[in-house]
Amino acid sequence: GEDVEQSLFLSVREGDSSVINCTYTDSSSTYLYWYKQEPGAGLQLLTYIFSNMDMKQDQRLTVLLNKKDKHLSLRIADTQTGDSAIYFCAVKGEYGNKLVFGAGTILRVKS
Amino acid sequence: KAGVTQTPRYLIKTRGQQVTLSCSPISGHRSVSWYQQTPGQGLQFLFEYFSETQRNKGNFPGRFSGRQFSNSRSEMNVSTLELGDSALYLCASSAPGEGKAFFGQGTRLTVV
Numbered sequence: 001g002e003d004v005e006q007s008l009f010l011s012v013r014e015g016d017s018s019v020i021n022c023t024y025t026d027s028s029s030t031y032l033y034w035y036k037q038e039p040g041a042g043l044q045l046l047t048y049i050f051s052n053m054d055m056k057q058d059q060r061l062t063v064l065l066n067k068k069d070k071h072l073s074l075r076i077a078d079t080q081t082g083d084s085a086i087y088f089c090a091v092k093g094e095y096g097n098k099l100v101f102g103a104g105t106i107l108r109v110k111s
Numbered sequence: 112k113a114g115v116t117q118t119p120r121y122l123i124k125t126r127g128q129q130v131t132l133s134c135s136p137i138s139g140h141r142s143v144s145w146y147q148q149t150p151g152q153g154l155q156f157l158f159e160y161f162s163e164t165q166r167n168k169g170n171f172p173g174r175f176s177g178r179q180f181s182n183s184r185s186e187m188n189v190s191t192l193e194l195g196d197s198a199l200y201l202c203a204s205s206a207p208g209e210g211k212a213f214f215g216q217g218t219r220l221t222v223v
Contacts, residue, residue, distance in 0.1 A: 030210065031210035033212070035214070041216060041217075042115075042117075042201055042214045042215050042216040042217045043201065043203075043214040044214075045211060045212070045213060045214070048210060048211060050210065088154065090154075092210065092212075095167070096142075096159050096161070096166045096167045097142045097144050097159055097161075097166075097167075097203070097205045097212055098144065098156050098159055098167045098169075099144070099146075099154075099156065099203070099212060100156070101146075101153060101154040102153075103153050104153065104154075
């Protein structure tokens with residue numbers, strides 16, 4: 001079945017850029033997402049990219065998609081302490097709205 | 112526009128009992144999906160409902176069931192609760208033809 005993998009932990013200094021990586025196996029994925037989860041909260045949709053795009057920029061966030069390698073990344077520019085959270089990569093297949101999630105990357109921002 | 116609303120936020124139940132969780136999607140959204148989040152298994156898809164029909168189902172036992180009403184509100188039910196059912200249950204809603212899925216704050220279920 002589908003599989004999504006992420007590195008588990010990333011630590012950066014405030015003001016630096018953060019890059020969170022994700023790989024997936026389902027080549028029929030149509031949409032790919034990045035969600036943020038803070039302690040005790042639900043999932044906040046940060047950004048998403050359609051599978052026919054290579055890049056999407058949204059303020060401090062840049063998403064890069066390499067379909068050939070099935071690799072997705074999220075770059076956060078000028079990382080702030082408020083960005084500390086768990087970031088989930090998720091992919092959607094061709095049918096319906098089922099999302100398959102990675103295990104999440106814990107981002108720690110040091111001041 | 113109001114977001115996805117899940118009730119209750121917290122629930123404590125005893126093994127063997129049953130529980131019903133509710134999800135009200137964003138107005139105009141007809142698709143509701145449910146996920147279970149646990150520290151060990153991460154986020155796992157339970158099922159999706161679209162226009163009152165179950166469209167997709169994950170690998171969970173039959174104790175987990177759901178339904179959707181004509182106003183798109185959805186409920187999920189877990190019968191004969193087990194300790195391992197303790198989790199954060201999240202609901203997501205999506206609009207027809209759009210790729211975005213928006214999540215509620217979740218219901219934290221604790222089974223004792």
